[in-house]
Amino acid sequence: MLHRLAEEGATGAYTRAGGTLFLVEGRVAHAESPAAPGLEALLSREAARLRGHGRRAAHERAESAEAAQLPSALGRLPSGLLELCHRLALFDAVFFVLAPGGGPGRFRHGVRHGLSTDAPRVTTVAAEREAARRRALLDRVWPDTRLDGVPPVRTAPLPGAPVPDRRRAVLELVDGIRTATDIARLLGRPAFHTLVDLRRLAAAGLVRPGPSGSGVSGPPGEPPPEEFADPDIALLRRLRDALEGL
16 A cells, blocks of 8 residues: 555555554655654754753653644754754654554545655655664564563663663663653653664663563574674664764
């Protein structure tokens, strides 16, 4: 259906179990998913950064971010940063909307999102390709899908060994109750980036899925690899540096 809608140049809302893609003339202009914090959380975090309130204020704003707060946040951010946040939020939600097992899609013609009018658009092919690339990356890091939805737990107290600051911020919020989406929302980060951090923490033996999870685990009896060669990490680092350098 999505390919046909793209060929027809359709405008409307394409919905699956994981969320909704808003198409404008056959291209994806915006995306939303309950599993992704969304543009509001990313903008709130960056607005807090620009005001110099630090991490705590960014967390508080991310927790309370709502669509009603978006217009004021838009006015405080440079256009380039706004476009980057929109692109990050779009692909973050696309990852969950196009996830395998999401069931059939339905389309409502003419439905528009308020942010989809002037937003940069991507082709449906590019959206599907990026979603597949991200799934492959997660599987290379640590092939256990339970971490995507089950609250992770720490395998030991917070380590004294060096852990990158970005990953430590995630580890500090692991409590056996919060899911990856909850942690991403508290940090004001994309959910996919948080999933990468959690899987790398799992590969390092620092976290594991909670007892209620079920999914595809890694090979039994084999230790996790210590390093993962991945050319796409450079892209993630550039996006991270662009956001955290402001």
